[in-house]
Amino acid sequence: MSRLVALYPRSWRERYEDEFLVLLSERSPDPLDRIDIVRGAIDARLHPQAHRGSSPESLEPLPYSGPWSIRRAGLVTLFGGFLWIATMGIAVNGPIVRDGLQVYRDVGAARPTFLISVALLIVGLWAAAATLPSTSRFARTAAFAAGFAGVLWAIAPWMLVVGAVLWLGLAVLAIEAARTGRWRRSDAAILVAGIAAAVVVVAAALVGIKPPVAVSDIQFVALLMLASLWFATADALLRPAIPIADPTDDRPVTPP
Amino acid sequence: MTPGLSEFGRFAEPSLYILLSLSDGPKHGYAIMSDVEESSGVPLGPGTLYGALARLEQRGLIEALPPVERRRPYRLTGLGVTTLKAQLDGLAGFARTGLERLREVAP
Numbered sequence: 001m002s003r004l005v006a007l008y009p010r011s012w013r014e015r016y017e018d019e020f021l022v023l024l025s026e027r028s029p030d031p032l033d034r035i036d037i038v039r040g041a042i043d044a045r046l047h048p049q050a051h052r053g054s055s056p057e058s059l060e061p062l063p064y065s066g067p068w069s070i071r072r073a074g075l076v077t078l079f080g081g082f083l084w085i086a087t088m089g090i091a092v093n094g095p096i097v098r099d100g101l102q103v104y105r106d107v108g109a110a111r112p113t114f115l116i117s118v119a120l121l122i123v124g125l126w127a128a129a130a131t132l133p134s135t136s137r138f139a140r141t142a143a144f145a146a147g148f149a150g151v152l153w154a155i156a157p158w159m160l161v162v163g164a165v166l167w168l169g170l171a172v173l174a175i176e177a178a179r180t181g182r183w184r185r186s187d188a189a190i191l192v193a194g195i196a197a198a199v200v201v202v203a204a205a206l207v208g209i210k211p212p213v214a215v216s217d218i219q220f221v222a223l224l225m226l227a228s229l230w231f232a233t234a235d236a237l238l239r240p241a242i243p244i245a246d247p248t249d250d251r252p253v254t255p256p
Numbered sequence: 257m258t259p260g261l262s263e264f265g266r267f268a269e270p271s272l273y274i275l276l277s278l279s280d281g282p283k284h285g286y287a288i289m290s291d292v293e294e295s296s297g298v299p300l301g302p303g304t305l306y307g308a309l310a311r312l313e314q315r316g317l318i319e320a321l322p323p324v325e326r327r328r329p330y331r332l333t334g335l336g337v338t339t340l341k342a343q344l345d346g347l348a349g350f351a352r353t354g355l356e357r358l359r360e361v362a363p
Contacts, residue, residue, distance in 0.1 A: 016306055019328040023285040023302055033301050040303020044310075051310035 080120025194228020
């Protein structure tokens with residue numbers, strides 16, 4: 001049983017472990033109780049402020065750096081973002097192939113890093129969704145759907161539709177994170193910088209300046225915005241603006 | 257202003273049961289579980305019990321007493337009593353309205 005209790009964060013165990021183990025020794029837990037304990041441990045990790053103590057100062061919002069699991073997801077997302085940029089570099093510099101019928105650039109060399117980078121983005125997507133309040137159902141669903149679209153896209157990068165679903169899911173998540181106060185100004189600044197860079201590229205193309213790589217303007221806008229959304233999500237996970245799971249669930253109390 | 261329990265999310269209903277259980281005196285975890293199950297028929301899992309206890313304690317609705325043989329009893333605070341009363345008043349109004357409406361539609 002102590003293995004299940006070990007799933008709880010250390011701060012929770014310091015406060016409740018002793019009495020919790022006494023409770024479990026008095027009432028032998030059945031399988032449903034074991035599931036309930038695991039759910040409780042997940043909740044304690046997602047809502048660390050809920051067991052911070054009962055002193056009046058603990059009721060005030062505190063500067064909060066987020067649990068390590070969320071920050072780790074931020075690091076993974078950040079690394080994935082850099083890997084994705086490297087992937088784009090590999091793709092646009094791939095070998096030129098002449099197969100007798102046509103001449104094209106082989107982007108297959110970028111497939112492994114593309115797959116890994118999108119997988120890392122999905123980790124960030126789902127971690128960011130977990131930090132949203134439970135009332136943000138639409139954004140959580142969008143993040144979930146975007147994750148599955150990302151899996152498909154990672155396997156088949158030529159399926160631009162699923163790539164677009166991933167992009168849209170990330171955008172919905174970012175809007176909801178900003179709306180519920182999960183974003184700092186720096187996150188918004190990263191996104192604005194990405195959009196501004198995309199606008200500059202398109203404007204340059206319109207006035208006849210050759211883009212730095214041979215892709216269409218629309219692709220450039222989408223890719224730059226995806227990159228900026230990606231880095232903003234990583235930043236929000238690494239440096240959350242407010243306590244991560246400030247409970248704002250507004251479901252009414254069900255009459256007993 | 258009386259704080260509600262709705263911000264507790266899925267722990268709102270168990271929290272109400274716990275407040276009700278503590279209304280006749282301090283109890284430790286196992287006694288709360290037994291009392292809630294006996295009075296409401298709703299089994300309270302250990303993870304849910306301690307998720308709700310942590311929230312109630314953090315919000316100052318209950319307070320922990322010194323442990324007795326490693327069992328730590330909890331009791332209602334003044335704020336907890338006020339909150340429980342407000343919740344029960346709300347439920348009483350809800351039940352009253354429902355019963356009146358049923359009387360109006362009864363054949």
